[in-house]
Amino acid sequence: MNPTTLRDLRTTLAELRRYETRLTPGETTPQLLRELDQGLSLARRLVAAAGDLPVTGCRTHPDGPVDREAGGGCLLCNTRRRAAAATRPEDVPVEDVLTAIAEHGHEEAVRRYGPRPVARALATAGRHTTSNLPPEHR
Numbered sequence: 001m002n003p004t005t006l007r008d009l010r011t012t013l014a015e016l017r018r019y020e021t022r023l024t025p026g027e028t029t030p031q032l033l034r035e036l037d038q039g040l041s042l043a044r045r046l047v048a049a050a051g052d053l054p055v056t057g058c059r060t061h062p063d064g065p066v067d068r069e070a071g072g073g074c075l076l077c078n079t080r081r082r083a084a085a086a087t088r089p090e091d092v093p094v095e096d097v098l099t100a101i102a103e104h105g106h107e108e109a110v111r112r113y114g115p116r117p118v119a120r121a122l123a124t125a126g127r128h129t130t131s132n133l134p135p136e137h138r
C-alpha cells in the first residue's frame, strides 16, 4: 500500500466527517452539497488508487461504473458508444421492413424496427407505387 495515498485518504475522510454536523436543514445548501460531493469523489478515487481497483479513466464519469466486459474503461460511455454503433434506422433494408409490414402487420414492424424505419419504408414504397414515370423523369 502506498503510504502517501493512505495518508491522503485518512485526511479526506477526516475532512468529510466535518459534514456530519453541518448537514442540518438550516445549514445544508447546494454549495455545501457540491463540496461534499467533491470530497466523496476524491475519497472514492483514493480508495481505488490505494486498492489498485479498476477506474473508468473517463473525464465525464471518473467515479462511474467500470466496463468489466470490455476489460476496463467507462461503462456509461462504452454503452452509449455501443448503442450508437448498433443498428441505426437507416441501416435496416427497406425491403425487410416492407416484408415485415406485409407479413406481420404495421404494429409488429414498428415493434421490430422502430417507427422511423417503418415510416421511411412506407414513404419509399409509396413513392415507387404512385409514380408511373420511368426513373429518369422522377
Ligand SMILES: [Zn+2]
Binding pocket: 056, 058, 059, 060, 061, 064, 074, 075, 076, 077, 078
Ligand atoms: Zn464516461
